[in-house]
Every structure is written in C-alpha cells, then in structure tokens.
Amino acid sequence: MTKAKHNCWTCKERKVGCDRALPKCANCKRSNRPCQGYDLKLAWPDKVDGRRKQKKYRADPTALASNYITQDGSFAFLNTTSKDLSGRKFSVQEMMQGDMKLVPAVSSICSVNDQDGLLLSYYDSVLARMITTIDDDTNGFRLDLIQMALSSSDASSRSLLQATLALSSFHLGRQEKALQHKVQAIKSLSESFQAESTSKLAQLATCMMLCVYSVFDASDTTWHVHLQGAKTITAALTKQEREVPCFEFLSPWFNYHDTLSSYSHPAHLPSEEAHQAPDILLPECDSDSRKIIGSLGCSTELLQFVYCINQLRSLKDCSRCNSAHAGRGLLELSLLIRARLQHLKQEIHINIGETTGTIDHQRITLTAEFYRVATLLYLYQVAPPQAIPEKAVQGLVNDGFQLLDQMGLCTSPWPLFIIACNVTSDAERLKIFSILHAMNQKRRIGNYEIIKGLIQTLWKQQDLSADERAPKKIDWRSLIDPNSCIPSFI
Missing domain, CATH: 4.10.240.10 (Zn(2)-C6 fungal-type DNA-binding domain)
Structure with a gap:
C-alpha cells in the first residue's frame, strides 16, 4: 500500500x-x-517555541514598496496560490491567465482598409524589417518571401501569400480577418500537396510563416504542428532545390525554430538511438559560420552550439550516463564546448542596397553577444558541476543585464528567458518584468505573454523550495503539462 x-x-x-x-x-x-x-x-x-532555535527574520530596509511599482502604476509581485503548492503540471495557457490581452490596432493606421495590397505593404515596410536584426539586401523576409508569394498563381504560392496576409492582419489588430487568411493559407497548402506541379520551397516558406503567426498569436497552439510540416518538407528537398538561392535564407530560419523546439522538449533520446548514444559533433569554425544572420540574431556557429547542448542534455539524463566513463565523457565535452563558447567570435557582414533599412551595428553586435552569454548559461544548466567555474553563473547574469542596458529594447526572447531562469534577487526579477513589458509594448507579439507566465511559474516554484537544506534545480519543462502546447521562445 x-x-x-x-x-x-x-x-x-x-x-x-x-x-x-x-x-x-x-x-x-x-x-x-x-x-x-x-x-x-x-x-x-508568530509563535515562540522555547525548545527550538528560532530563525531570525529580518526585513530588508532597502526593499521599499515603491521599488515594486511598474511603469503603469501597478505592483509587480508573484501571486502564489494553492495550485502552485499542489505539485501538478500546468498548461501553457494556464500560465497566462490574467495576462492575456487583445492586440490593439495601431492608431496611426486605423484608416487602412483590408485590401491585400495594403496588408502586403505593411508586412514589407514594418513586419519584415522588425523580425530581423539586419535589414539589408539579405533580408529574405522582404526580398525572398514576397517574391515567392507573388511569383505564381499555384496553390503553394497562394498559401504563402495568405499566410503573410494573416500575419499582417493579426499584428494590425484585425483578428477575425487574420483567421480568415490563415484558414485560406492552410487550405491552399493542403491543395498544393495534391497538385502535380508545385514548389516545395514555397510550401516550406508557408509552414514557417504559419510558425511565425503562432508566435504572434498567443492563442494559437499549432506552432509545433507547422514546424513538423516544415521538417518533413525540408527532409524531402532535392539537391537542386537546396541550391536555389532562397534556400540560403530558408535553411537557417528553419534551423532556428527547430533548435529552439529541441530546447523546449523534455530531454530524451529518440527510440532509434536508444541502443547507442549519438555522437555530438561540434560545429566547424569558419568565416561563413561566424557571420551573424539577421533572422537568427546570432551566427550559425552559435546556433549549432545550442543544438549540441540540447543533445548534451539528452545524454546527461539517459540511464547510460550513470556510469563513471560516461560521466567523464560528458565533463570533457562540456569543457570543450565551454572553451569554444568563451572564445567564439561573431562577425557582421552587411550587403547594402537600394532597399536597405536602418543598420544599427551596435545593436547587431550586442544581440549576438547576448545570445553567446545565454548559451554559456544554458551550458552551465546542463554541464557537470566540475565544468562550472565559481561564481560564473552570476557573472554571466550581470553581463547579460549590462548588454540589455546598452540595447535599450530587447528583441530576443530565448536569451532573455535563460537570464530569467538564473536571476536571484527581486531587483533582477523586476528588471526582467520591465524588459518584457517594453518588448510587448513595442513589438506586440503574443509569445512574450507566454514567456512571462512561464517565468512567473518557475520563480514561484524556486521560492517555495528556497528554504530547503539543499535547494534543487528546477527544470522549467517539468512544470508544463506534457499534453499542453510547447513554448517556442522565438
């Protein structure tokens, strides 16, 4: 019993x-x-027991109530409830309760009608420039996707066009119209799979655009479904299709989503690898891999290190790694990744053209460095204790906040979430809240509310275990109902 x-x-x-x-x-x-x-x-x-030594509780004289007032005049605090004490897992939607808000329409363009041309123009002039850190002549969001959407009348091109219009409609606060375009995009995409002649690259682009739509719409829980579709299409591409110039943009865009999907999933080894641990191949270091990609915010080399750490996490949690030999292998690999990340260089390459937007070299550099700091912190969450230098975590958190101060506005959810997982003081937590609030106000992307809810849930569990003799590390993935949608951190 x-x-x-x-x-x-x-x-x-x-x-x-x-x-x-x-x-x-x-x-x-x-x-x-x-x-x-x-x-x-x-x-x-509130009760004195003479037989036991009493803990000394002291109020922090610097912790004034005014320190917890946000920009909108409300208080910032974690409202812990009985649900947080129950030990049960939460769905992503539950974490957002109380924070969900409709995306407001932009007041300066309220007079814009629903004609597709104006929606496409809004995408070209606003969204396509907003979701990249480098708006030069390599910005595929403007120069590749729009051309693919308008280049043909076949079902695959129509699906990409409709997905693009859906994204613009949603960001303008026209949710009903956005849903209509999204349904048309999915319908056309389905038709394209039945057609004899179709463009797989346009199908891939449509799946990725629907992924972005799911990131913008917090109520849309189909991000992983569209990403799986993109993965299936990518695996079926021929050598000739991979040599088409637009694939140079589509490939890192897909890899970024795929890598962060692996980050979000609980650590496990696929069934076909259960009998043998896969080798973790560290990325090559060359001029191409060091180049900062605008759609990523960092270099492809750094993104590949995130992928390696995802694999390291899976190997660490599998039963074979309980052996001393496997433990030594994980330590050696962690030390090698740490050394590479500490000395990793990311380079800016700008292709100036007639349609090039504002290029902020400092912001590009700071964002790429922010990713590097976060990737090191992620490594320390996974690596054996012997691979983590003393006080290294707090030092990286401090570095992260310094970079955020210089950036002004953060545009990268994943590294910010990594920083939030490692903060230790109320002052740092308030900074995270302030940064998330500014991101949401300026960019109006629903994913930020999901990330905020997840951060709050994690912090409450950390607080509840703070008085234990040996506070355990809490994996945020263990707090999410496995039947819930997967957060994207895009």
Whole structure:
C-alpha cells in the first residue's frame, strides 16, 4: 500500500505516531479527529517555541514598496496560490491567465482598409524589417518571401501569400480577418500537396510563416504542428532545390525554430538511438559560420552550439550516463564546448542596397553577444558541476543585464528567458518584468505573454523550495503539462 512520506499534520501537532495512510491516517479516524493531511503547510514566525532555535527574520530596509511599482502604476509581485503548492503540471495557457490581452490596432493606421495590397505593404515596410536584426539586401523576409508569394498563381504560392496576409492582419489588430487568411493559407497548402506541379520551397516558406503567426498569436497552439510540416518538407528537398538561392535564407530560419523546439522538449533520446548514444559533433569554425544572420540574431556557429547542448542534455539524463566513463565523457565535452563558447567570435557582414533599412551595428553586435552569454548559461544548466567555474553563473547574469542596458529594447526572447531562469534577487526579477513589458509594448507579439507566465511559474516554484537544506534545480519543462502546447521562445 502506498504511504505518505511523513506524518500527517494532526499527528505532528499531537506528537504521536502516524501510520501515514492515504488519504487519512488511522489515528485520526480512530480518535474521530479531522486529519489535516500531508500537503505542504506554510508557517509564519508568530509563535515562540522555547525548545527550538528560532530563525531570525529580518526585513530588508532597502526593499521599499515603491521599488515594486511598474511603469503603469501597478505592483509587480508573484501571486502564489494553492495550485502552485499542489505539485501538478500546468498548461501553457494556464500560465497566462490574467495576462492575456487583445492586440490593439495601431492608431496611426486605423484608416487602412483590408485590401491585400495594403496588408502586403505593411508586412514589407514594418513586419519584415522588425523580425530581423539586419535589414539589408539579405533580408529574405522582404526580398525572398514576397517574391515567392507573388511569383505564381499555384496553390503553394497562394498559401504563402495568405499566410503573410494573416500575419499582417493579426499584428494590425484585425483578428477575425487574420483567421480568415490563415484558414485560406492552410487550405491552399493542403491543395498544393495534391497538385502535380508545385514548389516545395514555397510550401516550406508557408509552414514557417504559419510558425511565425503562432508566435504572434498567443492563442494559437499549432506552432509545433507547422514546424513538423516544415521538417518533413525540408527532409524531402532535392539537391537542386537546396541550391536555389532562397534556400540560403530558408535553411537557417528553419534551423532556428527547430533548435529552439529541441530546447523546449523534455530531454530524451529518440527510440532509434536508444541502443547507442549519438555522437555530438561540434560545429566547424569558419568565416561563413561566424557571420551573424539577421533572422537568427546570432551566427550559425552559435546556433549549432545550442543544438549540441540540447543533445548534451539528452545524454546527461539517459540511464547510460550513470556510469563513471560516461560521466567523464560528458565533463570533457562540456569543457570543450565551454572553451569554444568563451572564445567564439561573431562577425557582421552587411550587403547594402537600394532597399536597405536602418543598420544599427551596435545593436547587431550586442544581440549576438547576448545570445553567446545565454548559451554559456544554458551550458552551465546542463554541464557537470566540475565544468562550472565559481561564481560564473552570476557573472554571466550581470553581463547579460549590462548588454540589455546598452540595447535599450530587447528583441530576443530565448536569451532573455535563460537570464530569467538564473536571476536571484527581486531587483533582477523586476528588471526582467520591465524588459518584457517594453518588448510587448513595442513589438506586440503574443509569445512574450507566454514567456512571462512561464517565468512567473518557475520563480514561484524556486521560492517555495528556497528554504530547503539543499535547494534543487528546477527544470522549467517539468512544470508544463506534457499534453499542453510547447513554448517556442522565438
């Protein structure tokens, strides 16, 4: 029979033995007393017990209430409830309750009608420039996708056009119109798979554009579905299709989403690899891999290191890694990745043209460095303790905040989330809240609300375990219901 791990609270108060039976102990039943159960119980130091040494609780004189007032005049705090104490897992949508807001229409363009040309123009002039850090003549969001959408009247091109219009409509606050375009995009995409002649690259672009739509719309939980479609199409591309110039833009865009999808999933090895641990191949270091890609915010070399750490996390958690030999292998690999990341250089290459937008070299450099700092922090979450230098984590958190201060506006959710997982003080938490608020105000992307809800849930669990003798590291993935949607961090 399953029993509780400790005595019930009624028996503890009576200082008698408890048989720890579930759901109520036999002592309480026999004496007709209400059994208080075995759940976590909060206590406040309002009762002096002379037989036990009392903890000293001291108020922080610098922790004034005014420090917790946000820009909009409300208080920032973590409202811990009984749900947080229950130990159950949460769906991503539950984490956002109370924070969901409709995306407001942009006041300066309220008079814009629903004609497709104006929506496409909004995408070209605003969205396609907003979702990249380098708006030069390599900006495929403008120069490749629009051309693919308008180059043909076949179903694959129509699907890409409709997905693009859906994204513009949603960001303008026209949710109903956005949904209509999205349905048309999916319908046309389905038709394209039945057609004899179609463009797989346009199909891939449509799947990726629908991924971006899911990132913008917090209520859309189909990001991983569209990404799986993109993965299937990419695997079926021929050598000739991979040599088409637009694939040079599509490939890193897809890899970025795919790598962050692997980051979000719980660590596991695929069934076909269960009998043999896969080799982790570190990325090559050359001029092409060091180049910062606008659609990523960092270099492809750095993105490949994130992928390597995803694999390292899977290997660490598999049963084979309990052996001393496997442990040494993980330590050596972690030290090698750490050395490469510490000395990694990322370079800016700008292709100036007639349609090139504003190029902010400092912001591009700071964003790429922000990714590098976050990737090192991610490595330290996964690596054996021997691979983590003393005080290295707090030092990287400080570096991250310095970079954020210089950036002004953060545009990269994943490295910000990594920083948030490692903050230790209320002052740092308030900075994270402030940064997320500014991101949401300026860019109006629903994914930020999902990330905020996830951060709050993680912080509350960290607070609940803070007084334990050996506070355990909490994997945020363990807090999410496995049947819930997967956060994207895009």
